[in-house]
Amino acid sequence: MDAKQKELNFSTIKEVLRQYLQHKGFRNTPERYTILEEIYNMEHHFNVDDLYLLMMQKKYHVSKATIYNTIEIFLDAGLIRKHQFGEKTMTSSSYEKSYFDKQHDHLVIYKKGSDKEIQEIIEFCDPRIQGIKDSIEAAFGVNIDSHSLYFYGTKKD
């Protein structure tokens, strides 16, 4: 993505946030925009601890409570999505930016012989899933808004 496109994307998501905060009557604090920008600079999934550490490294002091609170806001505003990548991480959800992303699904690979320790998370997009969605919509006369699909496994020898 070039710098100009990135800048355009930032102004779009900031506007989404601004309107959301206004609509909900929440305070329009600058730190929310800073956190949002950090999230949209990330290429990978993250959890609250990752984000907290990142903000500390950037000498930007926000409390974990603020991060939790801000994450809830971003989720509700449709700016990020939440994942549970495994039993071990049940206490710590993962998140990712979602506003410009195509829908994709996740393959969670555990380290072999470990107690569900995550080795790698692969994102994939399989058009057959859209096909399943279309036929389910037709069969049951519904509109499907979202779905959740995770595959869990280990690498073959």
Ligand SMILES: [Zn+2]
């Ligand atoms: Zn993802």
